[in-house]
Amino acid sequence: xxxxxxxxxxxxxxxxxxxxxxxxxxxxxxxxxxxxxxxxxxxxxxxxxxxxxxxxxxxxxxxxxxxxxxxxxxxxxxxxxxxxxxxxxxxxxxxxxxxxxxxxxxxxxxxxxxxxxxxxxxxxxxxxxxxxxxxxxxxxxxxxxxxxxxxxxxxxxxxxxxxxxxxxxxxxxxxxxxxx
Amino acid sequence: xxxxxxxxxxxxxxxxxxxxxxxxxxxxxxxxxxxxxxxxxxxxxxxxxxxxxxxxxxxxxxxxxxxxxxxxxxxxxxxxxxxxxxxxxxxxxxxxxxxxxxxxxxxxxxxxxxxxxxxxxxxxxxxxxxxxxxxxxxxxx
Numbered sequence: 001x002x003x004x005x006x007x008x009x010x011x012x013x014x015x016x017x018x019x020x021x022x023x024x025x026x027x028x029x030x031x032x033x034x035x036x037x038x039x040x041x042x043x044x045x046x047x048x049x050x051x052x053x054x055x056x057x058x059x060x061x062x063x064x065x066x067x068x069x070x071x072x073x074x075x076x077x078x079x080x081x082x083x084x085x086x087x088x089x090x091x092x093x094x095x096x097x098x099x100x101x102x103x104x105x106x107x108x109x110x111x112x113x114x115x116x117x118x119x120x121x122x123x124x125x126x127x128x129x130x131x132x133x134x135x136x137x138x139x140x141x142x143x144x145x146x147x148x149x150x151x152x153x154x155x156x157x158x159x160x161x162x163x164x165x166x167x168x169x170x171x172x173x174x175x176x177x178x179x180x
Numbered sequence: 181x182x183x184x185x186x187x188x189x190x191x192x193x194x195x196x197x198x199x200x201x202x203x204x205x206x207x208x209x210x211x212x213x214x215x216x217x218x219x220x221x222x223x224x225x226x227x228x229x230x231x232x233x234x235x236x237x238x239x240x241x242x243x244x245x246x247x248x249x250x251x252x253x254x255x256x257x258x259x260x261x262x263x264x265x266x267x268x269x270x271x272x273x274x275x276x277x278x279x280x281x282x283x284x285x286x287x288x289x290x291x292x293x294x295x296x297x298x299x300x301x302x303x304x305x306x307x308x309x310x311x312x313x314x315x316x317x318x319x320x321x
Contacts, residue, residue: 015256024249029241036239046245053249060254116235124236139194139233145201156201163192171229178228 005070013061027071028053030141031078037136038082040125048085052078075141075151079133086129116177123173131166134159181207183215187222195227 005026011019031052036045055077056070063070124132130152137148138159149159171178186208193200197208212219 012254015254017253017256020250020253024246024253028246028249029238032241032245033238037236042239045239046242050245050249050252054252057253116232117237120232120236135233139230140236140238142199145193160188160192164188167191167194167226167229170233174229174232178232179225 003065003069003071006065009060009063009070012057013063024053027056027074030071031074034075034078034136034141035082037124037140038079038129038133039085040121044085048078048081051081072143072147072151075137075143075147079151119174119177120170123170126173127166127169131162131169134162135166135170138163181211183211183218186211186215186219190222190226194230195223195225196230197223 005023008019008023008026012023028049032045032049035048035052036042039045039048052074056074059073124135127135133152134148137143137151138145141148143151145156145159149156152159152162154162181204189200189204189208197205197212200208212223
């Protein structure tokens with residue numbers, strides 16, 4: 001299957017302003033959401049998305065079709081940038097306690113009042129990094145299992161295990177919403 | 181496909197079988213046909229979680245971010261070396277041809293509209309005057 005971004009990328013390499021805007025419209029929301037969901041921070045997500053595009057612009061003229069899909073390559077770059085930030089977070093000492101996520105169905109719990117989206121976001125943030133990455137890549141970014149496994153550097157079986165454990169944890173955290 | 185296998189796929193990939201790995205589609209469809217109630221229950225439970233996950237909206241792209249990304253994009257290609265020379269030579273030849281064509285058109289137009297001399301103008305006017313004089317005197321009737 002060909003790369004759907006190939007023709008657009010060739011025009012970007014020639015500096016076609018319309019092609020630049022078309023590629024930005026196609027990829028920027030996708031990359032921003034990827035970084036936002038992995039990092040859980042809007043400002044950091046913007047930095048990652050912007051830096052990914054800086055690298056993409058440099059790559060545009062040297063891009064060799066057929067080696068990889070451009071969308072997958074951009075995901076690879078963005079994920080690496082996210083990993084760098086997650087690593088720095090882990091290494092940096094912090095006084096901020098980890099966020100407490102409501103994992104019970106009792107209706108009088110404080111987080112019960114949160115909007116559904118905010119609750120999902122909180123539950124996703126509470127997942128281990130690798131489980132969150134697997135769910136973000138497969139569910140939200142709609143990558144195939146092979147693409148997601150390759151991006152994460154794991155086998156498809158390992159990816160499926162991460163997905164299953166992640167979704168099980170989410171089901172438990174959101175049990176009052178999704179049932180058992 | 182076993183029940184465990186079907187449940188494992190739903191647990192990993194969600195309640196929409198179209199999003200499952202393609203190499204499992206046939207077996208999963210066969211299982212769903214053989215155990216429709218069980219399959220429907222498994223898929224519905226997975227779909228409820230999918231629906232909840234979808235409530236986490238994508239991050240909105242700000243105008244500032246979009247314009248910053250666009251501003252960093254490659255500029256139109258600048259021609260260099262032999263390509264630039266050929267380009268400039270071509271442009272120069274075109275310009276020269278346009279100038280020459282303009283010159284020729286100018287010459288042709290100037291020939292077509294060059295006014296007659298003052299003497300010829302006066303003679304023509306006098307001839308017309310003579311014609312009119314003749315008419316007044318009844319010579320042309």
